[in-house]
Amino acid sequence: MDQTQVVGENYANPKTCFFHVLFKAGALAFYILSALFVNNFVIIFVITVLLAALDFWVVKNVSGRILVGLRWWNEIDDEGNSVWKFECLDGESLARMNKKDSWLFWWTLYLTAAAWIILGIFSLIRLHADYLLVVGVCLSLSIANIVGFTKCNKDAKKNVADWTRTTLLSSGVRSTIQSAFGV
Numbered sequence: 001m002d003q004t005q006v007v008g009e010n011y012a013n014p015k016t017c018f019f020h021v022l023f024k025a026g027a028l029a030f031y032i033l034s035a036l037f038v039n040n041f042v043i044i045f046v047i048t049v050l051l052a053a054l055d056f057w058v059v060k061n062v063s064g065r066i067l068v069g070l071r072w073w074n075e076i077d078d079e080g081n082s083v084w085k086f087e088c089l090d091g092e093s094l095a096r097m098n099k100k101d102s103w104l105f106w107w108t109l110y111l112t113a114a115a116w117i118i119l120g121i122f123s124l125i126r127l128h129a130d131y132l133l134v135v136g137v138c139l140s141l142s143i144a145n146i147v148g149f150t151k152c153n154k155d156a157k158k159n160v161a162d163w164t165r166t167t168l169l170s171s172g173v174r175s176t177i178q179s180a181f182g183v
Contacts, residue, residue, distance in 0.1 A: 011100050013066050020063035020105065023055035024112045027138060045134050052138040059145050067105040072148035086152040113142040
């Protein structure tokens, strides 16, 4: 049995995990390595922000749904107020989600934001305000996903707790009735 087969068995969705990490690593790697090979800030800005935007979209619309069963979005109502909307799988489906997929999702979400913060500190130290702009955009996208998925996860945990309570109550009531009637 080769190593890729073992890794694939540990994750329920290895392709989704790969692309979840790929866009994050791509944006970070391009930003870090571009300073060595490219001497044009506009190219660095456009490609890095494009990769970060692709990461934002993939996390928000694909890997969030598949790896943790969550989806969020923000709407503006008729009065101009921001309204958060959350979607999650039902309680039973959420309870069956793969723990490794979930761990990878959350770990990389926070690690990417931490990496952008560190890169921002380096930009400040080097007094490169233009590169701080790139980091600010990428960090904003990362933090938007963190905030959205954290709020969505809290809502989902409430749904799982409600599902568990309902399931236990219904099975508890059912077993009480069955034992009372000797069934």
